[in-house]
Amino acid sequence: MLILAGTPIGRPDDASPRLRELLADVDVVAAEDTRRLKRLADDLGVQVRGRVVSYFEGNERGRTPELVEMLEAGSTVLLVTDAGMPSVSDPGYRLVDAALAAGVDVTAVPGPSAVLTALALSGLPVDRFSFEGFAPRKQGERHRVLTALADERRTMVFFESPHRTRATLAAMAETLGPDRPAALCRELTKTHEEVVRDRLGALVEWVDAQEHGVRGEVTLVVSGAPERVADLGPDALRSLVRDAEAEGLSRKDAIARVVERTGIRKRVVYDAAHS
Structure with a gap:
């Protein structure tokens, strides 16, 4: 056996x-x-x-x-x-x-699993998920693979080495969008376990702020693509932004909320809000 x-x-x-x-x-x-x-x-x-x-x-x-x-x-x-x-x-x-x-x-x-542990701690939806393993090392191949995942609706889990974490997060922010929610999980179950929950763009900034870089085993959990709302023109987008502002959000935060809820690119929403 x-x-x-x-x-x-x-x-x-x-x-x-x-x-x-x-x-x-x-x-x-x-x-x-x-x-x-x-x-x-x-x-x-x-x-x-x-x-x-x-x-x-x-x-x-x-x-x-x-x-x-x-x-x-x-x-x-x-x-x-x-x-x-x-x-x-x-x-x-x-x-x-x-x-x-x-x-x-x-x-x-059965035994411990970094995939399931990271999912449970991420704070992201876990009813459906996909395991993507390690992102390709080469920049072009990594960009191609992540671009193909841009419309993946399920929460995604990646493994990454500490010295490549920054490059992978930056590529994710570029291809999936800097406002996509994610969690960086390192040293799971160990003494120095740490889970940083934020948006991809902010996670890149977090890594840059670490004096000694990222250390330990890393698991990245990334939210799936939001459901896209079809046929939303500039007027409708501008109205959604104004509604969010009426709730007390700043223009920047209002735009971010509309991007998250509609799945429409940030530049499109920004242009509509300022037209």
Whole structure:
């Protein structure tokens, strides 16, 4: 049997009792980083008695057939990654696919998830969401992917490395709009956990204001595109802005509210309000 096990995303004591038992009992543990596995086992007070092999992006193509042979020979293989559930932006899919093709049973031991934790803390709608993984590193490809998501109605979740967070947020502000609500979640479940909830443009400014930049593991949660209101001309938009101003909002905030509620570009609403 192949067992996929979720590992803690921060605090070791979030590990499930089943994970502790399996680490001590299975025949083989395939780990994304064997050093992190040893550290986790030490933190949990568990002695890993089975064979430990590495299974990461650089060797999964070659190691998968070896693990399938072990499974077919009757071994129980536990697959763990550095944090969270295998296959979710981590190694795992290739082995699951090969194991199923070989007729091997596959199951999972649930565990902490950065995706679900960030969604729950974001303050954004979570009834429907999409997981987009890591945005492309290259600027042109990143812009193309984010532009294709501009009309996505579901809340979106992204992983990002600390040193690329600023560039990704800036690209999101450009393609999705600076007023799109979002949450930057870092170091989830750890001592220095922080969730910053604001609009994309403001989050870029927040990152710029950090003396030492963004640190730790980052998960970005971005609101889906608002429902667009069709056939709203300049007169209708101007009226909506004036209604918001009548409630006591400034012109800037009134325009921002109309943009959020209609999904119409800020420049269009601005021009209508000042015409």
